[in-house]
Amino acid sequence: MRFVIVLLFVIFQSNAQVALDTVPNSRYFEDQFYLGLSYNFILNHPEGSNQRNLSYGLQGGIIKDIPLNRKGTKAIGIGAGLALNSYYSNLVADISGDDITYSINDDITRSKLETHLLEFPLEFRWRNSTAEEYKFWRIYGGIKAAYILGARSKYDLDDVNEGFNNTDLTKFQYGLTLSFGYNTFNLHAYYALTELFNGNALVNGETLQYRPLRIGLIFYIL
Structure with missing residues (x-):
């Protein structure tokens, strides 16, 4: 709720600034679709756990x-999107009834956690673009909030293949974002400020404190 209030405040303040700065034919918008591909690092592994x-x-x-100024070089970006993230490791999640248990198994063939998210990016944008120039340098930094629509844990061991909907994750997540690049191709990073699991997930008596770091490419399309 606090995030929604802050978001609305930013929108109203930005629109007020745009109204003050408006000059006929000088203002332009960079409404954009975006597509991204990343490698997902897992930070804060418990002892004995590693990525695979x-x-x-x-x-x-x-x-x-x-836009926040007449030239259009500074702006606020507010968006919405969908994301899919997978995390492979030697951490095995299993379920019995309503109880989910976790263990570390180096003999596992494959163990995956997959999340599906509804995302809401909020960016402060700087670029050296103009109303006529569509190839330009950009630096976009901000925060991204997300709601986990669903999560699934799956593992393969010998002839056993198990999968189930995992409810031990923190539903509302947020983190810092940074995009930098030229024209369509840009480097992108996301650092989570919330832990992936809620406090119910334990392995060897230790609370799982996984925190994602995602680094990859993001493509902006007008």
């Missing part, structure tokens, strides 16, 4: 551009 295979992330959505 290729942990990847996909994201896509649209961002509304709100």
